[in-house]
Amino acid sequence: MSAGAVHSIETKNLNLWYGDFQALRNVNFRVRRGEITALIGPSGCGKTTLLRCFNRINERYGYVRTSGEIKILGQNIYAPDVSLIELRKTVGMVFQRPNPLPISVYENIVFGLRIHSPLxxxxxxxxxxxxxxxLRDVFLWDELKDRLHVRATTLQLDQQQKLCIARLLPLKPEIILMDEPCSALDSEATLAVEELMLTLAGRYTVVIVTHNMAQARRVSHECAFMLMGELIEHTRTEDLFLTPKDPRTADYIEGRYG
Amino acid sequence: MHKQRRRWEVIAEAAMEVLIRLCGVSAILFILSIFFFVFREGAGFLFGGFDPREFFGSIEWYPTSKTNVRYGALALIAGTASVSLLAMSIAVPFGIGAAIFISEFCGGRLREILKIIIELLAAIPSVVWGFIGLTVMNPIIMRLFDAPIGLNVLNGGIIVALMSSPIIVSISEDALKAVPDTYREAALALGATKWQLIYRVLLPAAKNGLLAAGLLGVGRAVGETMAVLMATGHSINIPHSVMDSVRTLTATIAAELGEAPVHSEHYQVLFIIGILLFSITFVINLTADLVVRGIRGR
Structure with a gap:
């Protein structure tokens, strides 16, 4: 548990291929426990792919191959005795488009409990x-307490996205992965979700993929810059934006490409 | 100034437009004229002398009796109902299961191959199915169940189930494919197993489409003629078990229309059966259509 105490996620020489296309190259990445880590980089740089490795949801597609090692809370998630179901209970995920299930608000939140102990x-x-x-944890209780039994897909988008965060919490996850969680939201809703993320930090380790550099700056403690499947630079957020070490990072944050 | 269009061009364009419009409305014309024709042939007797109480309530079907002609279609209705019911209780679970396998469990190539094969299944002519019922299923049923005759509800039900499963599979598969992939990711990321994903998320989300698939299957089963004529034994009675021979509404028309003198009472009663079948399938297809539209509207 020595490394696990500080780092929730650790990858070693992680490579990933979609068919013949190599999407991740030798990624060595460590995420500090209880903090928010942002992954930034231009489209197609592999940041979402990397995120989707941490709960192994990439494997839905048959043509994905990986090599290397990913440790979550000190345990190698590619070990044969790892239960995908337990892994996904520990590592929750929030998607780019809010995707509540087409059932009531209430049932969305208890869905995880019901599937994990069906009997x-x-x-x-x-x-x-x-x-x-x-719902209180995601500041939705006051808005939704009288509408617990409406279909979740009829809510406003930002309520849907907060609900998608809320439904992870009953499973007591350690890590929450967020894949551009605000890209479908307007600026006000984005701000609300960002505030929510900051209240989640500490209790949960959060990894967020974002296109929005200002957002990475506002919410993250650490920031990692990726390019063409490689992890270029990873450090404290303020350092990355003020004194980037790699010229490619500097070019990206100054907006020369991406 | 642009050039004046030539006269024949203007006429050709107008003619083309009329032609295409005609193609568009022809389907409506056909269905109306078929309905009109069937109705006209049966109308004379329907409004003079037809006894609906006897037709729906009696099992005595003696259309050619010299002394006491009776037109009780209850046994025929029971025949159609029993074959359709058995066929659906086989084809619906089987078809939806196959659709789940195709849409959720198999990858690119296998999926394409399976879809092509299932479409081929739909292309087998009805009479070939009847032939299989008569020569393959008949001895099998006789041997397995030690029955005197294998041409019965079981035989017809299995044959019709096989015939209607392609439509059930393909409509169910469409319904499952229409469930947004984000639902699958949401459930999987919460730790659902594949089975939980299917029965807790996909089946409820696709239930309207699956219902429509079942209804279209029923429509197919009720309207099927040649195969059931050959496979069900052609004896008029209300079945007490799947081992009883029956005769369906459709088979009765096919078997008797050629023998009935044109415009005789018998002939007209057969057309009344036609109207009944037409109404059943019309209602079923309309319901299925409305159900499917319901999904799209959401």
Missing amino acids: FKWRKSVLDDIVEKA
């Missing part, structure tokens, strides 16, 4: 408390 009979009062707590 357990949940007492209604227990579930009610869990739903209330999850």
